[in-house]
Amino acid sequence: MTTKISGGWILVLVTTPTVEEAETVSRILLEKRLVACVNIVRDVKSLFWWEGKIDEAREALLIIKTRIEKLPDIIRSVKEKHSYTVPEIIAVPILAGYPEYLKWLDESTSNKD
Numbered sequence: 304m305t306t307k308i309s310g311g312w313i314l315v316l317v318t319t320p321t322v323e324e325a326e327t328v329s330r331i332l333l334e335k336r337l338v339a340c341v342n343i344v345r346d347v348k349s350l351f352w353w354e355g356k357i358d359e360a361r362e363a364l365l366i367i368k369t370r371i372e373k374l375p376d377i378i379r380s381v382k383e384k385h386s387y388t389v390p391e392i393i394a395v396p397i398l399a400g401y402p403e404y405l406k407w408l409d410e411s412t413s414n415k416d
Contacts (some may be wrong), residue, residue, distance in 0.1 A: 312397035313409060315367040315372065317381055318349060325363035327382050332409060337373045341409035342366040368397075370412050392408060 315338075319325040319349050322345055329341040344364040351358055369377065371394070397405075 311370050311372070312370050312405060313369055313394045314397060315365075315369060315374065315377060315392065315394045316349065317365040317385075317392050318362040318391075319355065319365065319391075320362060320386060322363045324384070324386060325365055328381055329365060329367075331380055331384060332367065332377060333411070335376070336370040336412055336414055337377050339408040340368045361385065368408055370409070373412060374380065384402050 317328065319326075319328060322343060325343045329338075329343060332338040332341065338408065342365070347359050347362045347364045349362050351360075367377070374394055381390060381392050
């Protein structure tokens with residue numbers, strides 16, 4: 304079996320202050336077909352610089368699977384529902400993967416039903 308190497312797929316990482324907010328954001332992204340899948344990791348301890356000092360928080364982490372062209376709409380949608388002033392919304396490329404999974408990702412983020 305060969306691994307498909309192409310482009311266009313990304314992981315988007317978003318943190319939220321609660322699991323409930325993570326679920327709300329995830330459902331909105333899924334309903335709009337902007338993403339194929341969201342994993343929610345509970346109880347992530349984050350240490351970060353904020354307002355000139357080191358701060359920390361317990362957060363939920365969203366690991367979002369999607370396509371690069373969806374990112375602007377994802378950013379808009381997350382910002383509309385996110386409670387942070389400056390939410391973490393970062394994307395990293397998916398360089399390769401199981402071809403059937405990547406095909407499913409493409410199909411799941413298409414606007415065709």
